[in-house]
Amino acid sequence: MRAVLLLGCSAAALAPQTAPPRRGVAAAAKKKARAAGGFGAKPKPPKRPALGKAAAKLLDELGGDVDAAQAARFDSYMEKLRASDPELFADVARARRCDPAAPARGRDRLLAMTWDTVADYLPVETADAALDARLARVAAFARGRCLDVGCGDGAMVPHLKARAAYCGVDLSARMVSLARRRHPDARFERAGFFEFVAGGEEAAWDTILFVAALQFFPDVDAVLAACAARLAPGGRVVVAHGRGAAFVREERRGNPAVVEALPAVEDLLAAGGFGLVHAEEDLDDFYLVVLERA
Ligand SMILES: C[S@@+](CC[C@H](N)C(=O)[O-])C[C@H]1O[C@@H](n2cnc3c(N)ncnc32)[C@H](O)[C@@H]1O
Structure with missing residues (x-):
């Protein structure tokens, strides 16, 4: 899986309770379960919510590459923050550079944006x-x-x-x-x-x-x-x-x-x-x- 710009690591590594998407495998498993039908068929996994519109559009534009879409989404959150709150943006940028004197609010916001980004794409991840x-x-x-x-x-x-x-x-x-x-x-x-x-x-x-x-x-x-x-x-x-x-x-x-x-x-x-x-x-x-x- 492609490493992403998101904090300089793979987004999959940031989502430890999920596995990378394996759509082909999931689709095949679904087909098999459907074919089995009736008694003895495996219960369906809980329905996952669909991707949000903006997240889905980015994913389409990036040819279905979830890591790349997450990285682009994170960048867009950063840009929004730069426009709406330049001081907090500066604190986040310091936390991102591992500046030990970065205020705690910078680190907290960095964490929140990182996990917001992971959450945007969780609906395409499969269970483990x-x-x-x-x-x-x-x-x-x-x-x-x-x-x-x-x-x-x-x-x-x-x-x-x-x-x-x-x-x-x-x-x-x-x-x-x-x-x-x-x-x-x-x-x-x-x-x-x-x-x-x-x-x-x-x-x-x-x-x-x-x-x-x-x-x-x-x-x-x-x-x-x-x-x-x-x-x-x-x-x-x-x-x-x-x-x-x-x-x-x-x-x-x-x-x-x-x-x-x-x-x-x-x-x-x-x-x-x-x-x-x-x-x-x-x-x-x-x-x-x-x-x-x-
Ligand atoms: C790896 S995920 C784990 C999610 C969940 N516990 C699981 O096992 O699937 C880590 C979560 O911790 C949250 N988190 C990190 N620092 C936090 C803090 N100081 N207070 C509350 N939540 C925090 C992140 O936003 C993220 O959703």
């Missing part, structure tokens, strides 16, 4: 059954009231039984609107994690999930402190990445402006206030660490 099985294992550690940080398009929702007690939060407005369309019975809020928990009540959550999301936070100690302040006694922090820590290190090489390496278990525990419930044996392959508030 192996990854889905790992998400189910992650969900098995969640209980009670769950806050899903960096929820994206709501990939965890089908795996969590008590949807009424679920809330997904994400910086990207487009991810949140996709999540709401896909899972109309679940609650989603567009906000950054720190902003969201600062406005909430103490002991509000039994589980705080970071699925393919913790690598976007430069200060893990601050994240854990914010979690400890908002978790009920005995509450859990579940940190996961279905493609593992090695994948994230690769992602970081392409995107040092916004991606951090996933922490070692000792580093998570060193922050204090949490005991270890579970850590997967090979975190490079499948990162799953479950912590419990002491």
